[in-house]
Amino acid sequence: MVDRRGRPRRAETGPAILDAAMELLREAGYGGLSIEAVAVRAGVTRPTVYRRWPDKAHLAIDALSRAVPIAAAPDTGDTRTDLHLLAHGLVDRLVRTGLAPVILALHADSIGREELAGPLRELYLRPRLGTITDVVTRGIARGDLPPGTSPATARDLLAGPLVYRGLVAGDITDADVDELVDAAWRALTAPASGTG
Amino acid sequence: MVDRRGRPRRAETGPAILDAAMELLREAGYGGLSIEAVAVRAGVTRPTVYRRWPDKAHLAIDALSRAVPIAAAPDTGDTRTDLHLLAHGLVDRLVRTGLAPVILALHADSIGREELAGPLRELYLRPRLGTITDVVTRGIARGDLPPGTSPATARDLLAGPLVYRGLVAGDITDADVDELVDAAWRALTAPASGTG
Amino acid sequence: MVDRRGRPRRAETGPAILDAAMELLREAGYGGLSIEAVAVRAGVTRPTVYRRWPDKAHLAIDALSRAVPIAAAPDTGDTRTDLHLLAHGLVDRLVRTGLAPVILALHADSIGREELAGPLRELYLRPRLGTITDVVTRGIARGDLPPGTSPATARDLLAGPLVYRGLVAGDITDADVDELVDAAWRALTAPASGTG
Amino acid sequence: MVDRRGRPRRAETGPAILDAAMELLREAGYGGLSIEAVAVRAGVTRPTVYRRWPDKAHLAIDALSRAVPIAAAPDTGDTRTDLHLLAHGLVDRLVRTGLAPVILALHADSIGREELAGPLRELYLRPRLGTITDVVTRGIARGDLPPGTSPATARDLLAGPLVYRGLVAGDITDADVDELVDAAWRALTAPASGTG
């Protein structure tokens, strides 16, 4: 049972802080996010922010989890098409909105800090990667993908090259996406081949 | 031609600063790197650091470029084996030394800032990814890989899933590496398959 | 009505800063006063000093206003004697304590900057020069000085030569003081004389 | 005999530095004068300035000594008129050009530092106060002033109140000057009066 004594929290405060954080993440990136600026923009004092989030990483995780939409898993009847749609949607939502560097920085910040990595996985990542799992699961059921296909591997093969291309090249075109999804498809569907 | 006028820079200063920066990157990560701390540890004043590097991102790029070894391209005679060796070496050098988050954060910081992205590509990335290009080029010559294989795509298919697995799972095992390299190999060698 | 919201300032901080400033003014002069050193000596951080004083000039004005004693106006019954006592006291308090150069530098710094000149006049100067005004007013009432004597002029005739002698000669003896006060007395009491 | 070996100093350098220093003293005051800025404005490097002047105080003394004109001693035949002319000229040259605070700050900086006070007295002050000595000497010879009049005292009685009024009031009018010169005249010419 929660303790209901004392003045209750204002309902508007939380969302106002999260909105302010998102705006600042978009404008200045993860490195440019500061609790101070968030508080000012949300019309709130710093201790009020700290009362709800312990530091800017947790705040950023919550802000992103709330602001980045979770795409519905496409279901066209053809798994390969579904993966193409998925990948284009992913790129649209992150690269084209400029949030990709924010999410990368946040991941980088979280590596080795389980108190961050946990929430990041559970709140941000899992719901979004669930879409891939859904498509893969359906693909197996439909016979488009081999029965033993691991959703985690599929996720890495699909998202990994896309992320890496964006990271290294700085940008990514629709043709890039198609090329890399096709490659992932081959990796998922081709029979294992020996060395010789 | 270099300008020889003026008091020459002390030869020890540059390396001392880079060493200090590397130590701090290892200890505190990219976010924990501060010019102040670098200067103190290098036994140098802050303005001396700023005389040589405009900000911590440029400094980190130089420090990493100098400290992270460039692996020789393996050449066992079998391209698939070479790629396995390459991948394990990469993971050893970055994930196991804890530098992976640093490099990710640096990349995230550089996206959209060409004055950073350029040096990062040229100084850090290109020499290291050259190893992949070498192996792929040799693989094509040897007939292990199809003639049209693009080194850039090979790079993304190989490194992308490894990086992504590390990013999302927080760690990566030798078995993971083998699994993902095999998948990349299938993507590179399987014939393109239409959906129908 | 003062604003009582917010964490109240620590009562010890202000005096500690002013004490530190006074010590440094005595040791290093106005030019040698630095906010940094004041903060260190007061056991306080630099931002804490800046929260209370905008720059070293304002700080010096407050420090001097608090530290330099305001002499009681002498009242022996004889105005000329009073002025002698006044002048000797002035010289003792400023020249002999080494504060004279500090006050001069502060005045020089304030000329033409009304945001400094104002506080300097009101906080430091007015209370101290009030003593002269008192003596002059009493002197007029007593008949020792002509009825129209202006306190401002009396102030300039008395203090001016003393200051100037100190400034130009670097030091000032008791005999100097007596000589210059006598001269001021003649200027105040002699009837106006024509040119011829 | 001076050593004439070595490359001789460029003749233009000294004056260029002094001109630059004067400009900066006028623009930013004594506190705002920096060797760095002087060097830049004179088109010279910092070590070149330091080769000729040990610090900004010595530089300022030389710059002022060269730039502030030495008035010719007025000689109208009437000493009191001469003193009025002298005082108005003094005020015009210092207060109205804004150099008064600079000279005060320089004096304040020099108190207790004989290596500065000496040059300041000899180079700046003596030639300029010589005018007063001349007028006083002539006044004694002419019988306008008592035979025992000390030029040093005359100087303090004349200049002191003017300086002090400027210092305390921030400005000084022509009427102020006349009033204070008349007072100084009374001090110099009235017979000594005991208090009783």
Added chain:
DNA sequence: ATCTAAGCGAGACGGTACGTCCTGTCTTGAG
């Protein structure tokens, strides 16, 4: 005709201080 010394531009260097920003915490008064 060299040699040698100094002047000078250039710019690095260790240092000190600047004034600002942000962190995370604490302390008050009011709701």
Added chain:
DNA sequence: CTCAAGACAGGACGTACCGTCTCGCTTAGAT
């Protein structure tokens, strides 16, 4: 107990000057 307000210790930022130094080049008088 929440919240606004704001002080506080602490730490870092990036910049400005300080006074010194070490170079390469130039300019001259001394040898």
